[in-house]
Amino acid sequence: MMDRAALRLILLSVFLISASSQPVKKKQDVDIYSFYINSTVTSRYATTVITSRVANTLNESQEIQFEVKIPKTAFISKFRMTIEGKTYDGVVKEKQEAQQQYSEAVSRGQSAGLIKSVGRTLEDFKTSVTVAAFSKVTFELTYEELLKRRLGKYELLINAQPMQPVADFKMDVHIQEKPGISFLEVKGDLSTGDLANAIKTTRADKDAWVTFYPTRDQQTKCKSCGENGLNGDLLITYDVERLNPKGEVMVSNGYFVHYFAPSDVPRIPKNVVFIIDRSGSMHGRKIDQTRLALLKILSDLDEDDHFGLITFDHSVDTWKRELLKATKQNLENAKSFVKEIRDGGATDINAAVLAGVDMIIRHPREGTASILILLTDGDPTSGETNIERIMANVKKAIGLKFPLYCLGFGHDVNFDFLTKMSLENGGVARRIYEDSDADLQLQGFYDEVAVPLLADIQLKYTGGTNLTKTSFNLYFNGSEIVVSGQITDNSVESFSTEVIAVSKGSNVTYQDTVMIKDPSDVPPENEDFMQRLWAYLTVKQLLERQVLLKGQEKEDEGKEALKLSLKYQFVTPLTSMVVTKPQEDEVEVSDKPNEGKEDPRPPVMGFRPSSRNPTLSLRIQNHFSQHQPSRPYPPTKRPRTVRPALPVRPVLLGQTVPSAAHPGLSDLSDMLHAYDETPTITQRSQKPVLSTMSVPIVRSNRFLLSAAGQSKPLCFDVPLPHKLKLLQDSASEFSMNGKSKNRQNGFSQIVFHYKTNHRLTINTRSISYHDGQNDVEFLWGQEPTQHSTEGVSLILRSNEMDVTMGNIRVVVLLHKKNGDVFLWPGVRQQPKDVSLMGILGKAEASYEEIQGSQTPTLKIMDQEVKASWEDVTDYTLPSTPVIRCLLVPFQAVMQGDISDFTLTQL
Ligand SMILES: *[C@@H]1O[C@H](CO)[C@@H](O)[C@H](O)[C@H]1NC(C)=O
Ligand SMILES: *[C@@H]1O[C@H](CO)[C@@H](O)[C@H](O)[C@H]1NC(C)=O
Numbered sequence: 064m065m066d067r068a069a070l071r072l073i074l075l076s077v078f079l080i081s082a083s084s085q086p087v088k089k090k091q092d093v094d095i096y097s098f099y100i101n102s103t104v105t106s107r108y109a110t111t112v113i114t115s116r117v118a119n120t121l122n123e124s125q126e127i128q129f130e131v132k133i134p135k136t137a138f139i140s141k142f143r144m145t146i147e148g149k150t151y152d153g154v155v156k157e158k159q160e161a162q163q164q165y166s167e168a169v170s171r172g173q174s175a176g177l178i179k180s181v182g183r184t185l186e187d188f189k190t191s192v193t194v195a196a197f198s199k200v201t202f203e204l205t206y207e208e209l210l211k212r213r214l215g216k217y218e219l220l221i222n223a224q225p226m227q228p229v230a231d232f233k234m235d236v237h238i239q240e241k242p243g244i245s246f247l248e249v250k251g252d253l254s255t256g257d258l259a260n261a262i263k264t265t266r267a268d269k270d271a272w273v274t275f276y277p278t279r280d281q282q283t284k285c286k287s288c289g290e291n292g293l294n295g296d297l298l299i300t301y302d303v304e305r306l307n308p309k310g311e312v313m314v315s316n317g318y319f320v321h322y323f324a325p326s327d328v329p330r331i332p333k334n335v336v337f338i339i340d341r342s343g344s345m346h347g348r349k350i351d352q353t354r355l356a357l358l359k360i361l362s363d364l365d366e367d368d369h370f371g372l373i374t375f376d377h378s379v380d381t382w383k384r385e386l387l388k389a390t391k392q393n394l395e396n397a398k399s400f401v402k403e404i405r406d407g408g409a410t411d412i413n414a415a416v417l418a419g420v421d422m423i424i425r426h427p428r429e430g431t432a433s434i435l436i437l438l439t440d441g442d443p444t445s446g447e448t449n450i451e452r453i454m455a456n457v458k459k460a461i462g463l464k465f466p467l468y469c470l471g472f473g474h475d476v477n478f479d480f481l482t483k484m485s486l487e488n489g490g491v492a493r494r495i496y497e498d499s500d501a502d503l504q505l506q507g508f509y510d511e512v513a514v515p516l517l518a519d520i521q522l523k524y525t526g527g528t529n530l531t532k533t534s535f536n537l538y539f540n541g542s543e544i545v546v547s548g549q550i551t552d553n554s555v556e557s558f559s560t561e562v563i564a565v566s567k568g569s570n571v572t573y574q575d576t577v578m579i580k581d582p583s584d585v586p587p588e589n590e591d592f593m594q595r596l597w598a599y600l601t602v603k604q605l606l607e608r609q610v611l612l613k614g615q616e617k618e619d620e621g622k623e624a625l626k627l628s629l630k631y632q633f634v635t636p637l638t639s640m641v642v643t644k645p646q647e648d649e650v651e652v653s654d655k656p657n658e659g660k661e662d663p664r665p666p667v668m669g670f671r672p673s674s675r676n677p678t679l680s681l682r683i684q685n686h687f688s689q690h691q692p693s694r695p696y697p698p699t700k701r702p703r704t705v706r707p708a709l710p711v712r713p714v715l716l717g718q719t720v721p722s723a724a725h726p727g728l729s730d731l732s733d734m735l736h737a738y739d740e741t742p743t744i745t746q747r748s749q750k751p752v753l754s755t756m757s758v759p760i761v762r763s764n765r766f767l768l769s770a771a772g773q774s775k776p777l778c779f780d781v782p783l784p785h786k787l788k789l790l791q792d793s794a795s796e797f798s799m800n801g802k803s804k805n806r807q808n809g810f811s812q813i814v815f816h817y818k819t820n821h822r823l824t825i826n827t828r829s830i831s832y833h834d835g836q837n838d839v840e841f842l843w844g845q846e847p848t849q850h851s852t853e854g855v856s857l858i859l860r861s862n863e864m865d866v867t868m869g870n871i872r873v874v875v876l877l878h879k880k881n882g883d884v885f886l887w888p889g890v891r892q893q894p895k896d897v898s899l900m901g902i903l904g905k906a907e908a909s910y911e912e913i914q915g916s917q918t919p920t921l922k923i924m925d926q927e928v929k930a931s932w933e934d935v936t937d938y939t940l941p942s943t944p945v946i947r948c949l950l951v952p953f954q955a956v957m958q959g960d961i962s963d964f965t966l967t968q969l
């Protein structure tokens with residue numbers, strides 16, 4: 064029956080590395096055997112969970128680090144470590160309380176400080192824990208953020224830098240937007256080159272799924288990657304449909320959110336004055352980039368805009384005393400002026416801003432919006448240098464008549480001062496980072512405020528309470544106003560919104576009534592997201608206002624922000640996350656970085672008791688990195704304590720039949736990793752039970768096919784039963800075939816062939832793999848297991864089998880539905896430049912919709928095809944969502960008959 068030389072192995076929670084899968088020289092004693100990123104965006108509120116599972120492969124205990132970068136705008140809301148089956152949860156505490164414990168640590172001389180720096184968009188979360196020999200640790204970090212609309216889109220930025228290539232790496236993103244997703248794009252350095260093949264996007268009207276499943280090999284070869292694996296960002300940008308100009312209101316569990324972003328209003332002509340710092344410190348690249356940006360911005364002015372230019376060092380120069388219309392001639396003259404800007408003396412911010420204010424005030428124009436933009440790179444050093452007095456002067460001069468925006472260029476600028484001054488005058492401050500793209504940052508900021516659509520916006524909610532900010536100076540095209548609150552009386556059927564604003568030359572009102580009891584609003588598993596969104600926005604705004612307030616009011620609002628941070632477990636500037644180990648006096652703290660100020664206290668605390676359990680200690684740190692290069696893993700300075708060796712606990716639970724034919728088995732330390740989790744599914748007991756209920760008879764398998772750039776996917780049917788060529792790549796000698804049964808969904812067996820002698824057979828009970836010499840068997844539902852050999856990686860995660868062969872990665876899911884047990888393959892990556900054979904060979908379809916006919920008609924490869932709206936269950940995703948699709952005949956998309964895709968033998 065079986066080759067006698069072959070080895071038969073039942074793998075239960077064993078990670079087996081055969082000799083060929085690793086270089087002879089072992090570089091690292093730490094193995095990150097899985098790294099998952101899972102991000103769910105519900106109505107712009109993003110919750111991201113990063114899970115990293117790491118094994119200490121050394122025969123002694125050592126410190127293991129977990130370091131990730133998260134967006135600066137996000138709040139960490141959960142952190143958990145699991146070590147040897149025990150879970151350690153972080154608790155968010157008031158910073159003072161946490162710091163008290165910290166002081167005790169300092170007095171014992173056990174602090175561990177880190178240099179602080181902060182990145183442009185990301186900040187670091189860092190922790191480390193000492194793990195015993197051959198033991199494992201699971202880190203799980205959750206953070207939350209409300210995505211902000213800028214220049215017509217939302218951006219979900221996910222950084223991936225696991226510090227080494229990871230066999231079981233995956234990223235799953237699900238975006239759900241009730242009004243529908245109007246466009247979606249995946250960018251970032253992780254989407255370039257070969258890695259683009261590892262990105263799959265599935266789009267429906269209201270949902271989008273993005274998966275990113277790079278193989279271990281690709282993780283070292285992409286442009287921004289190296290020996291240490293992936294290092295870069297994935298940037299998912301999208302926007303939503305806006306059919307209702309009154310905005311989108313969602314209600315859930317007593318909370319509501321209102322997204323208001325009309326675009327059907329004419330632009331308001333603007334009066335804009337640019338106040339440009341030309342002090343000595345702007346010398347060099349900064350002044351060059353500023354000139355470049357200004358020239359571009361001037362070209363973008365509309366003809367009915369009026370503009371003024373002021374440059375300043377210790378003295379203030381105006382281009383023209385008056386605001387001038389943006390005519391061609393005026394712009395040409397202004398550009399000549401800009402080209403002549405030279406850097407010079409000290410910095411008189413006070414005189415310059417007051418000159419700008421004066422220029423706007425002397426030039427009143429009905430029905431326009433005035434904007435003052437200050438660009439500076441340093442502290443006031445000339446004229447009035449007292450910051451308090453400058454702010455008082457500016458506030459008095461502007462009198463809340465128009466906003467002041469402050470752009471702080473580089474690192475020497477007093478950003479707190481600029482933030483406060485802009486907030487006091489209805490604007491915002493923005494950092495311009497000294498970098499090669501500083502001119503683009505400047506232009507980007509201008510683009511955001513280039514098209515004012517509404518002014519003096521007031522939002523009112525009858526039946527709403529505890530509202531976030533409801534009054535705004537200006538609303539710019541491409542942005543969005545978000546208001547959230549609680550519903551006073553949850554028993555009422557509806558509640559109403561009203562927006563009053565000034566549009567170009569007239570007052571406008573938007574009124575809407577929303578039914579509260581709309582069951583389809585929010586998916587049940589996500590019920591409390593709206594409450595969290597409200598808390599997030601409230602805390603953000605309270606913190607922002609802190610700089611403006613004084614005395615009792617400041618204290619009260621600070622207390623409120625703290626209360627909410629504690630209730631929702633947000634790590635904010637007022638709180639710290641503390642991890643306490645049970646039965647031990649160890650405390651570790653993680654803080655929210657505070658950009659722009661040097662904190663005299665190290666932000667980190669970590670200490671460990673000198674005695675007690677010597678095999679486990681932990682430390683959480685939060686520091687910020689900007690230019691810090693990615694550190695090799697493990698760090699060279701890693702404290703490594705030699706301890707008496709723990710007995711090696713082999714994790715083999717099943718039976719093995721060792722064989723001389725297998726070279727890898729002699730070395731136990733090469734056989735690794737039981738995972739920490741216990742399996743949730745027990746197999747065997749799950750015999751298909753034929754239900755007596757009338758289940759619709761399945762006559763065909765329906766396949767979903769995404770279409771390039773289209774939110775409406777295609778689908779097609781393949782009649783049952785059949786044996787199908789699913790995916791074939793002759794170049795890499797790969798094929799995947801599937802067998803389906805009569806009246807049953809999906810597949811009962813899927814077989815992979817790779818190179819001459821690899822064969823993987825998956826059925827609904829088990830999975831067996833033969834690599835030409837050895838046999839390996841997995842059982843569905845057993846503990847997560849990995850197996851890899853040259854070019855092949857098999858990962859079993861309870862009910863999904865993740866198969867990588869060469870540059871193709873497929874996940875085969877085991878589904879149980881209506882008493883049916885069946886398999887379904889989801890291709891997670893395939894080469895996109897070559898067309899593969901088989902039913903799933905097309906990565907994407909492309910079609911055009913022909914307008915004007917009664918039934919949907921599509922043009923596919925120059926052929927007109929009638930389609931119909933149908934539903935398809937997407938079995939390639941574990942959540943099996945039902946998606947609306949355009950059903951087209953098989954021949955139309957596959958360009959062939961079904962018989963071209965059938966086999967007699969798998
Ligand atoms: C991602 O997280 C969501 C929400 O917690 C969960 O429902 C979903 O199953 C997760 N997806 C994956 C692929 O783990
Ligand atoms: C606002 O932006 C949208 C696209 O983002 C554009 O279609 C519209 O014309 C813009 N409105 C004005 C007044 O510029």
Ligand SMILES: *[C@@H]1O[C@H](CO)[C@@H](O)[C@H](O)[C@H]1NC(C)=O
Binds near residue numbers: 570
């Ligand atoms: C808009 O409303 C304000 C007060 O409600 C009023 O003073 C102003 O005249 C109105 N403007 C126009 C153009 O109707």
Ligand SMILES: *[C@@H]1O[C@H](CO)[C@@H](O)[C@H](O)[C@H]1NC(C)=O
Binds near residue numbers: 122706707
């Ligand atoms: C770990 O293994 C090495 C050889 O592989 C051995 O020399 C060393 O003594 C071992 N250390 C402990 C603590 O057992």
